[in-house]
Amino acid sequence: MKFYIATDHAGFVIKDFVKDYVTSKGHEIIDLGPHTDERVDYPDYAKKCAGMVVEDKGSFGILICGTGIGISIAANKVAGIRAALCHDAYTAAMTRAHNDANILCFGERVVGKGVIESMIDAFCETEFEGGRHAGRVEKIEGCAFGADI
Numbered sequence: 143m144k145f146y147i148a149t150d151h152a153g154f155v156i157k158d159f160v161k162d163y164v165t166s167k168g169h170e171i172i173d174l175g176p177h178t179d180e181r182v183d184y185p186d187y188a189k190k191c192a193g194m195v196v197e198d199k200g201s202f203g204i205l206i207c208g209t210g211i212g213i214s215i216a217a218n219k220v221a222g223i224r225a226a227l228c229h230d231a232y233t234a235a236m237t238r239a240h241n242d243a244n245i246l247c248f249g250e251r252v253v254g255k256g257v258i259e260s261m262i263d264a265f266c267e268t269e270f271e272g273g274r275h276a277g278r279v280e281k282i283e284g285c286a287f288g289a290d291i
């Protein structure tokens with residue numbers, strides 16, 4: 143799988159650990175920054191990563207901030223993005239299976255390294271189930287354009 147990763151300053155410290163883990167599992171990961179620990183605004187990095195995931199069809203993203211909340215909210219403003227704030231392997235697997243999530247989000251201040259590894263494994267190993275979930279995912283895109291659902 144091909145991933146893009148971005149964080150804010152509150153997700154910066156864990157970024158290299160995540161990159162190393164994803165690479166060790168045989169995936170590609172491209173670092174969109176930040177490249178120092180200076181304070182930055184998470185919407186800027188959410189937009190950067192979300193834009194790449196939409197542009198590069200079939201790719202995925204990982205977004206990290208302090209809680210994972212702000213960066214996931216911001217990413218979900220981009221049409222075509224389904225950014226899921228996860229807290230464990232179960233939520234990471236379910237968001238691939240049912241929501242066809244294309245960005246995994248979490249909080250550096252919330253989850254530890256073992257949980258992060260298990261979330262990445264679950265996200266990578268779980269396929270979208272389609273079927274009854276496909277129409278629901280299509281309706282999410284309708285929401286992004288303000289359609290009447």
Ligand code: RB5
Pocket residue numbers: 150152153184207208209210211212213
């Ligand atoms: C930064 O202090 C923090 O607000 C940010 O990383 C994130 O947790 C926001 O949702």
